[in-house]
């Protein structure tokens with residue numbers, strides 16, 4: 001059955017020739033088909049493809065610092081509490097079962113990083129850097145610090161930044177030292193590409209340290225609030241208004257999507273996008289059938 005409004009259109013068409021009537025009739029069918037296709041495409045457009053939105057964990061305040069452990073398909077992240085004695089908590093989310101857990105035994109946990117080769121998980125908090133065993137849920141202090149740990153990144157060793165001084169450190173073989181290349185500057189978020197070129201942000205923007213010529217190149221004046229790499233080592237970052245990818249060949253920044261109040265993002269193995277927003281932890285899942 002066609003909706004009655006279409007019958008009116010068709011009846012009015014009787015005034016015209018049969019040929020014209022058929023045109024109107026087909027136009028109505030085409031219109032209805034387009035509407036149905038648009039309904040199936042309910043979602044957001046990201047980098048030219050359609051994605052549906054699924055809230056994996058609602059009611060979290062400011063989910064920050066996403067790290068996916070690709071070896072166990074687990075997302076580590078932090079969120080804010082209303083508790084004055086402990087402003088942040090670290091948590092993890094099983095990306096298959098969606099089971100949510102808070103990391104026990106670490107106060108004011110904020111940062112996370114994973115050695116994807118071994119599945120070793122590192123967590124950063126007010127008092128230092130911890131290792132975390134997902135099976136036993138046991139956290140062990142690896143490196144005490146007198147500053148808060150702000151962000152961490154693993155690449156042949158553990159990089160971390162501190163707050164409030166915004167200094168970059170590197171832990172290798174049990175020793176923690178300032179990152180030599182970033183000794184003279186502030187760094188809040190750090191990531192390294194497959195060739196170990198370093199990307200870092202501070203309040204002036206986003207920069208790349210070119211290892212071969214030992215020079216710092218500005219990539220943009222973006223306000224960066226989260227940065228990490230996907231399973232292929234490609235580097236993504238967020239600013240409060242969207243998700244971006246760093247093109248390490250052309251030294252450019254590509255915006256994937258514009259969104260309000262983004263705190264963090266991470267790319268799943270299959271290309272789905274996890275995002276921390278005011279809704280909680282959200283997954284944008286690619287719809288293969290639908291292309292607008």
Ligand SMILES: *[C@@H]1O[C@H](CO)[C@@H](O)[C@H](O)[C@H]1NC(C)=O
Pocket residue numbers: 047048245256
């Ligand atoms: C964005 O889309 C272009 C064209 O389809 C593709 O080449 C590129 O890899 C995509 N970028 C990301 C980050 O998915």
Ligand SMILES: *[C@@H]1O[C@H](CO)[C@@H](O)[C@H](O)[C@H]1NC(C)=O
Pocket residue numbers: 185186201202203204205207216
């Ligand atoms: C951020 O780093 C760049 C590159 O080293 C530097 O020029 C700039 O002064 C730094 N900004 C701050 C606020 O330290």
Ligand SMILES: *[C@@H]1O[C@H](CO)[C@@H](O)[C@H](O)[C@H]1NC(C)=O
Pocket residue numbers: 195197210211212213248251
């Ligand atoms: C580093 O700089 C050199 C000289 O400009 C350039 O040829 C090279 O591609 C750069 N490397 C990266 C990773 O940007």
